[in-house]
Amino acid sequence: xxxxxxxxxxxxxxxxSEEHTLAKSTQKPRGGLTRAFITGLATxxxxxxxxxxxxxxxxxxxxxxxxxxxxxxxxxxxSELAKEYFWKDLWKLQDWQMDEVVDExxxxxRAGDIPFSQQVERISPNWLGFVIAIFLVLxxxxxxxxxxxxxxxxxxxGLIKRIPFIKIIYPYAKQVTEFFxxxxxxxxxxxxVAVQYPRIGIWSLGFVTxxxxxxxxxxxxxxxxxxxxxxxxxxxxxxxxxxxxDEVIPLDLSVDEVLRFTIxxxxxxxxxxxxxxxxxxxxxxxxxxxxDSNNDDDDASRP
Numbered sequence: 001x002x003x004x005x006x007x008x009x010x011x012x013x014x015x016x017s018e019e020h021t022l023a024k025s026t027q028k029p030r031g032g033l034t035r036a037f038i039t040g041l042a043t044x045x046x047x048x049x050x051x052x053x054x055x056x057x058x059x060x061x062x063x064x065x066x067x068x069x070x071x072x073x074x075x076x077x078x079s080e081l082a083k084e085y086f087w088k089d090l091w092k093l094q095d096w097q098m099d100e101v102v103d104e105x106x107x108x109x110r111a112g113d114i115p116f117s118q119q120v121e122r123i124s125p126n127w128l129g130f131v132i133a134i135f136l137v138l139x140x141x142x143x144x145x146x147x148x149x150x151x152x153x154x155x156x157x158g159l160i161k162r163i164p165f166i167k168i169i170y171p172y173a174k175q176v177t178e179f180f181x182x183x184x185x186x187x188x189x190x191x192x193v194a195v196q197y198p199r200i201g202i203w204s205l206g207f208v209t210x211x212x213x214x215x216x217x218x219x220x221x222x223x224x225x226x227x228x229x230x231x232x233x234x235x236x237x238x239x240x241x242x243x244x245x246d247e248v249i250p251l252d253l254s255v256d257e258v259l260r261f262t263i264x265x266x267x268x269x270x271x272x273x274x275x276x277x278x279x280x281x282x283x284x285x286x287x288x289x290x291x292d293s294n295n296d297d298d299d300a301s302r303p
Contacts, residue, residue, distance in 0.1 A: 042267040045233055049263065061133055069136075070129030077120045093119075192258050193248040195227055197241060204229050205251070205258050212242045220244060230262045 076082055087093045100115045143149045157174075161167040191208040198204075211217070212224035223245040230238040251258075257270040269275075 042264055045265070046263060049233060061137070062130060065133040065136065066130040067126075068129075069132050070124060070126060073124045073129065074120050077124060078116075087119075192251045192253040192255065193225075193227060194251055195229075195241070195243055195248045197227075197229060197239075197243075205261065206230070206238075206241075207255070207258070208248070209240070216242055222246065230259065232265050233263050235259050235262050 077086070083098055087098055097119070098116045100117060144153050157170075160170050192205065193208055194203050194205055196203055197206075206227040206229035208225050209228050210226040212226045217224045224242055225245045225248060226240060226242050227248065228238055228240050230236075252272070253270055260268045261270065
């Protein structure tokens with residue numbers, strides 16, 4: 001009787017093992033598709049974000065700077081002063097060539113004549129304002145990098161900070177801009193840190209931005225730091241937290257390395273921080289081992 005019972009147990013365990021193997025085989029394609037989707041998303045996301053940033057920058061430069069410049073140039077060409085000294089003296093145009101008069105068919109009154117607005121568009125195409133805008137931005141950047149430029153900028157900012165309402169917004173907008181773009185205010189390597197957020201056991205990467213609030217520092221009785229934690233996949237947004245200084249781990253990473261890790265959702269790991277083994281394999285292995293051990297325990301507990 002005992003050998004038959006052991007044989008039955010062996011068959012049952014073999015059946016459970018086959019069911020477990022079948023379940024794993026059915027789950028692998030799903031896991032494979034999920035990993036393929038995540039890999040594709042991580043591959044496309046940096047390119048898509050780059051295109052979005054370039055598009056937004058281009059639209060801003062074109063709509064807010066280039067188009068107003070082009071419009072201003074064309075208004076200048078339409079002025080009476082330009083007609084007298086530029087179009088007549090330099091281009092030798094006649095009075096009838098500087099009007100918008102057309103006949104009933106929509107054509108100019110004379111052969112070879114075109115509306116004056118088209119004359120202006122020929123000499124000031126749409127791309128002219130965009131080229132001028134690029135050189136204007138470069139000139140501003142070069143001009144304000146020098147000593148005189150920095151002094152002039154301080155003077156201008158002092159005047160801006162006296163304007164009601166604007167003085168409330170401008171300083172904070174300037175701090176955010178300098179945080180990401182200004183070379184002199186770029187974060188040093190030792191300000192990249194890891195902190196347990198949003199709870200103990202979960203680690204997030206961020207940047208130390210200041211020493212925090214004096215009131216919290218005095219209440220806590222220990223040094224505090226303010227940390228900006230960028231979010232994925234748009235690191236220009238995130239969270240600002242205040243934590244004790246001894247609860248953060250300084251990281252020997254650059255700003256670019258931390259931002260690449262954040263934007264890629266953890267796919268692009270800095271070379272010096274790459275782990276020896278893949279955590280996904282460990283998780284899968286531990287899950288399978290725990291299931292096998294649970295099945296063995298269940299078999300052992302059954303009579």
